[in-house]
Amino acid sequence: MTEAIPAVYENGIFKPLQKVDLPEHKHVHLMVIPEDELELLYSQKKAMSKIIGAGSSGLTDVAGKHDHYLY
Template identity: 50%
Template structure:
């Protein structure tokens, strides 16, 4: 069953931020997504006051 967990990438290794139920050496598939809050934080104040629609468009473009 798929499960979403947060992880930190350090020194070439993904380190889960919570306990995972896996056997040592078990293979998994990862889908890597950057944290949206971190992306939007980079743009805070850049465009002055923006509408919700403008920020949603920016968020959508950041993930394309």
């Protein structure tokens, strides 16, 4: 289960802002992203998704007609 959970950092402790469905003492890894950087992260994710989607376009000659598809 991978989930993004908003939290606040107070007195050396990350406190979730919503209920977390985990058993007590379960070890987890946190990826800390300051809230003011989320907009940039989401825009980068959207741009990368478009690039990644090129592989599932069904086109079989993308390498040969690279310039045609880009321009």
